[in-house]
Amino acid sequence: MRTIGIQPAIRPMPDKDAVHQLLLRRWNDDCIIFGGRAYDSRDFQAHGAYDGEGMLLALALWLVRGKVALLGAVDSVVPGAGASSALIAFVRREARAQGATRLRAVTTNDNAAALVYYQKQGFRLDTLFVGSVDAFRGRDNPNFRRVGFNGLPVRDTLELEMEL
Numbered sequence: 424m425r426t427i428g429i430q431p432a433i434r435p436m437p438d439k440d441a442v443h444q445l446l447l448r449r450w451n452d453d454c455i456i457f458g459g460r461a462y463d464s465r466d467f468q469a470h471g472a473y474d475g476e477g478m479l480l481a482l483a484l485w486l487v488r489g490k491v492a493l494l495g496a497v498d499s500v501v502p503g504a505g506a507s508s509a510l511i512a513f514v515r516r517e518a519r520a521q522g523a524t525r526l527r528a529v530t531t532n533d534n535a536a537a538l539v540y541y542q543k544q545g546f547r548l549d550t551l552f553v554g555s556v557d558a559f560r561g562r563d564n565p566n567f568r569r570v571g572f573n574g575l576p577v578r579d580t581l582e583l584e585m586e587l
């Protein structure tokens with residue numbers, strides 16, 4: 424349900440282990456593959472979007488590396504409330520303030536919803552890393568999820584980008 428006119432409060436989530444545990448509970452893993460390199464949530468800074476009662480609506484993982492900012496994930500605990508979009512707007516502002524000129528996002532081949540969502544947010548498709556998840560499984564984590572949304576095999580990562 425969308426809460427019209429009420430902007431969530433964006434706050435840092437400094438306890439990286441708590442964020443890690445939250446994502447493990449929600450998704451079983453918090454691995455993020457960017458440009459063929461594997462990260463987990465603790466490599467990023469996390470911000471949460473909260474409602475007036477302090478309930479977490481969504482969280483974003485992001486970092487700035489020189490001119491490029493990476494959006495590791497947005498995850499909506501309460502979908503459809505505009506919280507993820509508020510977080511992306513926040514990350515855009517912060518990353519620009521920290522000197523980044525481009526923001527990149529990543530998702531896996533099975534996640535068609537994220538591809539639609541990110542494009543609605545203003546990202547453009549940029550790079551397909553064919554077999555990057557398969558390579559990660561072979562190299563680092565044989566147990567990384569094999570079946571994703573819509574029962575599709577999880578094999579590749581797709582990166583999107585927007586100018587800041």
Ligand SMILES: CC(C)(COP(=O)(O)OP(=O)(O)OC[C@H]1O[C@@H](n2cnc3c(N)ncnc32)[C@H](O)[C@@H]1OP(=O)(O)O)[C@@H](O)C(=O)NCCC(=O)NCCS
Binds near residue numbers: 543
């Ligand atoms: C994708 C996701 C982050 C969207 O979060 P959300 O909090 O529901 O999004 P918002 O409420 O901010 O939605 C903002 C807009 O995006 C649209 N939107 C949200 N999910 C959408 C989807 N799956 N397909 C198409 N549009 C979508 C909303 O309709 C809304 O559009 P509007 O402003 O024109 O009304 C959420 O579904 C999610 O957490 N998915 C699982 C994790 C994930 O895949 N993350 C992305 C890759 S890391």
